Amino acid sequence: MASETTTTAASDEPLKLALAMALLRSKLVNKTSETSHPPSDTSSSEALKWKRKAKERKQEILRLKQDLVEVEDGMHHEVFPGSASCKCYFFDNLGKMSPNEISGEGFDERFKDVLRRRFLRQVRLKERRKRRNDGSTQRLFLSDNKAEETEQLRASADFLVELCDTVRPDDGDFANWSHQAVDFILDTINNTLSKGKNIESVDGIVGSLSLHIVRKMCTTLQGNAHHDARIHVQHLLRKLGSESCIGQRVILAVSQRICLLAENLLFLDPFESTFPEMHSNLYILIQLIEFLVSDYLISWSKTSGFATELFEEWVTSILHARKGLQLLESRCGLYILYMDRVTGLIAKLVGQAESLQRLNPNILQRLFC
Known part of the structure; x- marks a missing residue:
């Protein structure tokens, strides 16, 4: 029995x-780890991080x-400095009939992109101020x-309608902003109509824009020394x-406006102010119709989206305006001339366009009688 106990102990x-030995090795490993990475050093590095x-x-x-702050203040930092704004050709050939060549059409596309971004930012800032004054919290997001x-x-x-309130022919800002506004509006309409979406909304915006600017051409800056202001809006x-x-x-x-003016002039004393x-x-107004017909009627008739019903409507309105001006022939024969x-120009161009x-x-x- 004693021998068995001795054998078990051995x-x-x-x-x-x-x-x-395993416990001793474990203690040595832990001690080394604690020595190489003290807790205080680890927490300190994390805090610095x-x-x-x-x-x-x-x-x-x-x-x-x-x-x-820079964006809200306006144009503090531009890709091009403010003094390097568009060398605008927009109002070249002002008041000329169907110019054969419009200068500046081939300007750098990169410069055009910069002007477009500047215009969008200007519209956004003006819209934001308007909404703030109206107490509206809705925001306009102008993106691509x-x-x-x-x-x-x-x-x-x-923006363009409001710009016409401040038109001054010698104001470079008006030329630049109106140029960019027109380019942007035309591009947006082309893009929208080509997709066939939101056509009713576009028609409503275009109709309102046309009425407002025609009205402003006849009423903006009445009595102002800058008679050329109306000519610039006409060119726009x-x-x-x-x-x-x-x-x-x-x-x-314009033709409807002519009808209204003819009726008012018929009963107005020539000595009225x-x-x-x-x-x-x-x-x-008559000159603007002549410009538009001469410049674009043939090209309009060749487009797939040409609205013949609208064409018939304004031709009828022009013929009605002509009839109204005939009543003023005794006062001023130049109106009817x-x-x-x-009307002779319209008839000539209609005769040249088979689709019309x-x-x-x-x-x-x-029209032809």
């Missing part, structure tokens, strides 16, 4: 020794705040998102009229 000795990140975030927020094109068009049209409408859906609505609005202004407006020149000869026979008969 067999346990290697096991105890192995356990002791988070402090550095917090500082970077703070600097980023400050930069964003500064950028926001195609879904926002109709809202961009509406805001740009409003002429540029917008390159797009058929705008040009035809402008002619319709408003007579010279109305007399001058008549010539500007100028109107006859316009398939219109309402009654209208064509009245």
